[in-house]
Amino acid sequence: MDSALHLDDVLIIGSGIAGLSTALELANLGVSVTIISRSLMAQDCNSHWAQGGIVYRGDGDSAEQLATDIQTAGGGVNQSDFVQHVAAKGPQYVRYLLLEQLRVNFDRDADNKLAMCQEAAHSLPRILHVKDSTGKAIHEALLAAVKRHKKITLLTQHTAIDLITPDHHSRDRRSQYQVKSCVGAYVLDSVQHRVKKMMARHTVLASGGFGDIYLHSSNTPGSRGDGLAMANRAGARIINTEFVQFHPTTLHKKGAPHFLISEALRGAGARLINARGELFMARYSPQWQDLAPRDVVTRSIFKEMNRLNSACVYLDVGSYLSQDEIKTRFPGIEQFCRQHGIDICRQPIPVTPAAHYACGGIWVDKNGMSDVRQLYAVGEVACTGLHGANRLASTSLLEGLITGLDTARFIAENGSNSQAYDANLIPPWQMNSQQMADEVLIRHDIHRIQTIMWNYVGISRSSQRLQRALRELRHLESDIEQFYRNYQVSDGLIGLRNAVRTAIVVTLAAWSNTDSIGCHYREDSNHKN
Numbered sequence: 001m002d003s004a005l006h007l008d009d010v011l012i013i014g015s016g017i018a019g020l021s022t023a024l025e026l027a028n029l030g031v032s033v034t035i036i037s038r039s040l041m042a043q044d045c046n047s048h049w050a051q052g053g054i055v056y057r058g059d060g061d062s063a064e065q066l067a068t069d070i071q072t073a074g075g076g077v078n079q080s081d082f083v084q085h086v087a088a089k090g091p092q093y094v095r096y097l098l099l100e101q102l103r104v105n106f107d108r109d110a111d112n113k114l115a116m117c118q119e120a121a122h123s124l125p126r127i128l129h130v131k132d133s134t135g136k137a138i139h140e141a142l143l144a145a146v147k148r149h150k151k152i153t154l155l156t157q158h159t160a161i162d163l164i165t166p167d168h169h170s171r172d173r174r175s176q177y178q179v180k181s182c183v184g185a186y187v188l189d190s191v192q193h194r195v196k197k198m199m200a201r202h203t204v205l206a207s208g209g210f211g212d213i214y215l216h217s218s219n220t221p222g223s224r225g226d227g228l229a230m231a232n233r234a235g236a237r238i239i240n241t242e243f244v245q246f247h248p249t250t251l252h253k254k255g256a257p258h259f260l261i262s263e264a265l266r267g268a269g270a271r272l273i274n275a276r277g278e279l280f281m282a283r284y285s286p287q288w289q290d291l292a293p294r295d296v297v298t299r300s301i302f303k304e305m306n307r308l309n310s311a312c313v314y315l316d317v318g319s320y321l322s323q324d325e326i327k328t329r330f331p332g333i334e335q336f337c338r339q340h341g342i343d344i345c346r347q348p349i350p351v352t353p354a355a356h357y358a359c360g361g362i363w364v365d366k367n368g369m370s371d372v373r374q375l376y377a378v379g380e381v382a383c384t385g386l387h388g389a390n391r392l393a394s395t396s397l398l399e400g401l402i403t404g405l406d407t408a409r410f411i412a413e414n415g416s417n418s419q420a421y422d423a424n425l426i427p428p429w430q431m432n433s434q435q436m437a438d439e440v441l442i443r444h445d446i447h448r449i450q451t452i453m454w455n456y457v458g459i460s461r462s463s464q465r466l467q468r469a470l471r472e473l474r475h476l477e478s479d480i481e482q483f484y485r486n487y488q489v490s491d492g493l494i495g496l497r498n499a500v501r502t503a504i505v506v507t508l509a510a511w512s513n514t515d516s517i518g519c520h521y522r523e524d525s526n527h528k529n
Contacts, residue, residue, distance in 0.1 A: 009033060010411060011184055011200035013160045013227060016047035017135070017397055018379025019206030020142040021097065021404025027151040029412035034198070035146070036158035036187060038222065038491055042143055043136075046208050046219055046380070047400065050135025051262035051332065054098075054397040056091055058116050058126030063087040065123055073121045073293045073392035074359075075518040079385020082366060086386055086395070086402055093402050094128070102141040106130055119267040119393035121293040127394045132262055132330045135397060157190040159491045160226065161429070163203065163234045163375065170425045180235055182375035183421035186429050190491055195429035201418045202374050202411050205231060205362065206404075209380040210502045214355035215447075215454035218247050218260040224446075224495045225502025227381040231362045232505055236370045240360025242509035242520045243389050246459050247356035248297040251349065252312040256340040258354045261315060261333060263297075263393060266290045268329060269320040272301070273348060275310035295390050295519040298353045302459050305352070314348035353459060357396060359387040359519065360509070368407030374418055376411070378403040389518020437487035442496050445480060449473070449503050457507050462523045466511040473504050 010026055012019045015037040023033045039045070055066065067087040071078045098104045106128045107115040118125040130137035146152050164184045166175040184199040207227030211219030232238055249261040249272075266272070271290050274280050284300035285292035292300070301313050317326060323345045327334055330344075337344050362370050362377040364384060369376055379400040386399050456469035477500045484497045516525040 009200065009415065010202045010204060011036070011198055012204045012206055013185065014045070014206030014208060014379070014381070015039075015042040015143075015154070016045040016206060016208055016379055016400065017139060017142060018047075018400035018404045019204070020139070020146050021401050022204055022206060022378055022408045023152050024097075024142065024145055024149065025405050025408035026412055027149045029408065030151070031408075031412050031415065032151045034153045034155065034200070036155045036160065036198075038157070038159040038190075038226070040157055042154060042156055043139065044220055044222070045139070046211075046223060047135050047397065048139040049220060049260070050397055051132045051260055052119060052264045053117065053127035053129035053134045053394045054094065054138070054401070055394050056094055056114070056116060056126055056128045058124050061124060061126050066090070066126065069121060069123050070386065070392045070395065071388065073390050074388025075390060076388065077517065078388035082384045082386050085366065086398065090398050090402065093405055094398070097401060097405065098138060098141070102138075102145060104130070104137055104141050117264055117267050118291075120263050120291045120297065121288065121392055127264075129264065131328075132264065132332045138397065158196075159188045159190060159494050160207075160230060161186040161188055161195065161489060161494055163230050164197070164199070164426055165234050165372070166421060166425070168234075169427065171427060172425050175425075179373055181373035182234065183426070185230075188489055188491065188494065195431070195489065197423065197426060197428060199421060199423045199426070201420055202376065202415060204368070204407065205375070205377040205381050206379050207381050209358040210499075210506070211355040211357070213449055213453050213499050213503050213506070214458065215450040216250070216258055216352065216354040218250050218258055218354045218356045222495065224499040226495065226498045227377065228361060228505065229498035229501040231370065231372070231375070231377070232501060234372055234375070236372045236375065237363040238361065238505055239363045239383050240389075240509070241358065241506045242513050243359035243387070243518055244355055244506065245294055245357040245359055245391050245519045246298045246353045248294055248301050248353050249315055249349075249351040250354040251337065251340070252352040253340050253342065253350060259336055260356075261349055261351055262330070263294070265315060265317055265330060265333070268325070270315050270317040271320060272297075273314050273316050274304050275308050275313065280304050280313075293390060294393065295521070298459060298519070299521060301351075301353055312350040312352045315351050316348045318345045318347070357391055359383070359389065359391050364403075366406065367410035368403050369410070376407050378407050389520060431488060432485050433487050435487055437483065437490060437493050439492060441483070442492045445476065445483075445496055446499060448476060449499050453503055453506070457503075457510055460521050460523055461510055463511070463514075466507060469507045470504070470511065473500060473507060476500055477504060
């Protein structure tokens with residue numbers, strides 16, 4: 001069944017910091033907004049679970065120094081203009097939205113000044129935090145403001161199926177001669193089990209990353225590349241997806257989830273040790289040691305595990321931080337580990353790397369606009385070029401905030417130039433079947449994708465592994481596409497289709513880039529940066 005919903009202004013797909021920042025700024029500028037989230041709760045997103053913090057401006061810091069740190073971590077292939085924009089304007093944006101408007105209660109020191117910590121590859125302390133739950137504090141403040149605003153409608157349990165592009169979907173065959181544009185999305189209402197045709201002058205993808213296409217991931221379940229896959233099918237330009245950042249430290253405990261162990265612990269003084277209890281980071285990174293860039297730490301852990309044939313390494317916290325420091329600064333991590341039988345004040349934490357952040361995504365300009373007219377992307381699903389080949393710690397929340405505000409202001413200023421498309425020219429969604437797909441088969445196929453990606457397109461890559469991954473994924477996609485078309489559409493089936501498409505996009509990018517740089521490491525490369 002189809003239901004046409006005519007939106008006057010903007011449809012935002014995703015409810016993380018980027019999507020909510022976009023929505024709130026648009027609404028404050030008088031623009032009506034509809035946000036959709038595939039989850040039951042809008043809090044079910046990576047932003048909500050971000051532990052570390054958000055980049056601000058430290059004592060003795062400068063925009064130039066931050067820009068240097070970002071580009072050093074990114075292997076020097078960052079988009080320099082956008083790096084300069086973020087480095088110069090970041091503190092202003094944080095003050096405007098988080099400190100002045102939302103009044104987020106960031107930690108303060110004994111003099112009641114904003115407390116700042118240092119994380120990997122930062123040259124000095126410049127990161128604001130709310131203990132070890134910074135993302136939660138920011139996201140809850142944003143979500144509360146969004147829910148209060150009369151110009152914002154928030155719909156949960158609504159999964160975008162595909163973007164609506166007139167050149168592909170319109171009944172008017174002459175639309176294929178026009179410049180490619182996006183006029184909304186087909187959206188599954190999982191509560192009412194119907195598909196809505198949601199028309200909008202502007203569509204903003206804020207759907208996050210794709211860590212969940214890997215077997216081991218720090219992301220929330222469902223981070224399967226929905227926005228990336230939809231944009232790819234719509235013909236949008238996708239770049240830099242080979243640069244998948246693996247977080248070096250997630251909890252390794254049988255029966256426990258891959259809970260992220262923030263690198264802020266290492267920033268506070270905790271040290272990595274191997275299965276023999278030995279410090280090892282100086283062997284791999286004499287300059288930075290435990291505070292080396294994430295890709296260096298990740299590969300160092302990977303090599304150390306292989307060298308000693310061990311399933312994990314350990315993060316020694318209790319030898320370097322007092323019990324009061326641990327419980328005051330990192331209560332979330334301390335409590336979670338305690339629930340799973342680990343007293344981090346007295347025991348080292350068993351940790352392994354896991355897929356964490358997508359540095360690439362949908363190409364966008366400085367205003368968040370993709371090369372598909374009226375389609376924007378913000379946050380992790382987008383690629384502004386800020387991160388280059390590897391993301392500097394705690395820049396993700398900042399990027400989400402900045403891209404959200406910049407995109408909102410551009411749409412508000414220029415939105416009247418876009419005409420609403422005639423919804424009658426877009427056909428209703430056609431249900432292929434009333435029969436539901438077997439969830440066991442969906443889970444099995446997802447697991448196959450995750451295993452292929454982890455083994456062949458993971459921390460360390462080679463031409464042989466990538467070629468095998470492409471063969472297996474392309475065969476699997478053919479089967480999944482047939483599966484998708486033979487059964488009633490569901491969130492799980494949509495996610496499976498998107499996951500395999502995203503996996504192929506990532507693998508093709510990794511295969512095409514024969515140089516090792518940043519978090520893309522090729523064992524068979526003669527050019528390693």
